[in-house]
Amino acid sequence: xLAGTLYVVSTPIGNLKDISIRALExxxxxxxIAAEDARHTNILLKxxxxxxxxxxxxxxxxxxxxxxxxxxxx
Numbered sequence: 276x277l278a279g280t281l282y283v284v285s286t287p288i289g290n291l292k293d294i295s296i297r298a299l300e301x302x303x304x305x306x307x308i309a310a311e312d313a314r315h316t317n318i319l320l321k322x323x324x325x326x327x328x329x330x331x332x333x334x335x336x337x338x339x340x341x342x343x344x345x346x347x348x349x
Contacts (some may be wrong), residue, residue, distance in 0.1 A: 279348045291322045298321055298326070309344055 287293035295334050302308065302325050309332040310316035316329060332340045 281344075281348060286319055291319055294319070294323070299325070302327065307347055309340070 282305060284298045284301055286298070302320070302323070304329065308320075308327050308329040310329055311331075311333045313329060313331045314327065320327065320329075330340060330343070332344070
């Protein structure tokens, strides 16, 4: 993984097994996951036995979280 790199990873809508191998590899290697729907993301991560620091990032906290994410990427 490259330091200061933002990866955008799409997640399956239905079946949790419908995620690509590359997406799983990225989720396993990153230091932080920013998720719009933390409940869905937690279910997905647990299903694939991935344990990572996660923050919620959605329209209601976007301004506050954007700066935090930018600082993390620097």
